[in-house]
Amino acid sequence: MREALRGLTTRGRSFLAAAAAAALSALILGEKDLLRVAVLLAVLPLLAALYVGRSRYRLACTRSLEPHRVQAGSTSRVVLRLQNLSRLPTGTLLLEDRLPYALGSRPRVVLERLGAHQGSSVAYTVRADVRGRYEVGPLTVRLTDPFGLCELTRAFPSTDRLTVIPQVLALPNVRVAGEYAGTGDSRARSVAVHGDDDAATREYRHGDDLRRVHWKSTARTGELMVRREEQPWESRATVVLDTRAAAHRGEGPTASFEWAVSAAASIAVHLRRAGYKMRLVTGPEADLDASDAGGEGLLLDHLAQVRTAPRVDLGLLVERVRQRNRGGLVVAVLGTCSATEAELVRGLRDSGVACIGFLIDSTTWVNLGQPARGEADEAHEASALTLLEGGWKVIGVEHGMLLPGLWPQVARRAQGFARRAAMAETVSGGMR
Structure with a gap:
């Protein structure tokens, strides 16, 4: 009952206040009818409290x-x-x-x-x-x-x-590099002209099925040899998201980082549905394998919560990508980079993988006057040329551009930044 009385609404408390005022007026004026009104006004909220308090609903x-x-x-x-x-x-x-x-x-x-x-x-x-x-x-x-x-x-x-x-955009189907990175005991297999006797073999390992022992190779080498297990070829891809806070501009859903997250999600889902074994790296300590069943949901759930970090070491990020990298395609969605930072990122190409970079010019997300605009454009072009010289395929991104319109460029030959790099190389060669 105490809880019910504490639950009286403003209307109920007003009834009690009116009852007290009416009772006081009845005593002063000697009006019995007014006292009856006061009693009625007081009883109504009390009965309501009793009704609600005694209700034991399940x-x-x-x-x-x-x-x-x-x-x-x-x-x-x-x-x-x-x-x-x-x-x-x-x-x-x-x-x-x-x-x-x-x-x-x-x-x-x-x-x-x-x-x-x-x-x-x-x-x-x-x-x-x-x-x-x-x-x-x-x-x-x-x-x-x-x-x-x-x-x-x-x-x-x-x-x-x-x-x-994040928003997952449908991308056009184009052929990209790195589609034929295989797995298994041998990456390059060929059948010898001598037939099955010269089938690809390797040394026996503990746990191998003895039925796979290749006796002729064993007799020739003096060591126990087994036939290599044929496994299907598969394509691998690694999507890298640049989460440095200093590399992005803007706030809210229209920020450059939100464009980058949506691009990473769209590319990862597109490649995964195309048959790639997918891996997502969003930081030196954020490495997600999305190849198994349910990997798409895991990948999207991770990107739903990813945030920018004030201190991200690009060197550690590159090293993280190199770990567990077994060939294939690397697609990096990068924010604004200096030439020095681009030099660190271009090191991923040293491992022989195909590298594609979506280089976001986040300064276009804000209004810059001259000469700041010209300096930002020069810095953006310098970082792009650094990646191109390292063997990357670079696609420049500015505010207002849509990923489905940029994606076909991953299958095109040198253009844009690539042409400038070729011209710069020609000029430097002529000066020598």
């Missing part, structure tokens, strides 16, 4: 998200199912689901009445423009009397999680 709630993973800028439908498990019908119920600020205002739904063992479903939609993982819930239920004089709050502890992933 309610069950379930929540479902359709879908639980959405792209930034899309909507998800939240369905609430409320079940009355008791034999008593409920009064008016006010449902309020707690939401983070990024998903909008808290939805409020009124259920007039739930009969005994009756259920009802309500739904609302949420929209998020910012990547992340958001807690939806808990649900609070407010019990109230028909006159709105008393209100009690009950909460369900369960919550659900909505994952807002």
Whole structure:
């Protein structure tokens, strides 16, 4: 009862205040009828509190998200199912689901009445423009009397999680380098003209099946030799995302970093669906293998939460990419780089892999006057030429450009920055 009295609404407290004023006036004026009005005004909120406080509803709630993973800028439908498990019908119920600020205002739904063992479903939609993982819930239920004089709050502890992933853009199908990096015991296999007797072999390893022993090679070499196990060829790709805070400009969903995250997600999903064994590196300590089943969801969940870091050592990042790298294709989505930083990144090409770089000029995301604009363009071109001289294929990115329009350039020959690099090389050769 004490909890119910504390739950009196503004209307209920106003009734009590009016009752006290009427009673005091009745005593001063000696009006019995006014005293009866005061008693009535006082009894109504007390009866409402007694009604709400004595109500022992047993309610069950379930929540479902359709879908639980959405792209930034899309909507998800939240369905609430409320079940009355008791034999008593409920009064008016006010449902309020707690939401983070990024998903909008808290939805409020009124259920007039739930009969005994009756259920009802309500739904609302949420929209998020910012990547992340958001807690939806808990649900609070407010019990109230028909006159709105008393209100009690009950909460369900369960919550659900909505994952807002970056936008994944459909890319045109073009042929890129690094499609034929194979696996198995031998990368270059050829059948000798002498037939099966000269099949590719290797030394016996502990655990090899004895049925694979190649006896003629064993007799010739004096060591136990086994046939190499034929394994299918497969393509590998590594997507690298530059998370340096100093390399990006802008704020919110239109920042250059959001463009980079969306590009990394789109490229990774595109290559994975094309049959590549996918690996994602977003920092010296953030290395994700997305080759297995369910790898696409794992990859997108990781990119939903990736943030810029104030201190990222490009040297450590390059070293991280080199680790566990077994050939294939490297696609790097890079922010603004100086020539020195580009020199560090170009070292990835030393391992013999095919390297493609989307070099973002993040200074185009802000307004720069002259001569700052000219200096930024020169620095951007210098870093691009450094990568080109190291054997990279470089695609420049400026504000307003769309990845689907840039992607076909990965299959084209030298152009743009590449032509300037060739001209610079020709001029330097003539000067010598």
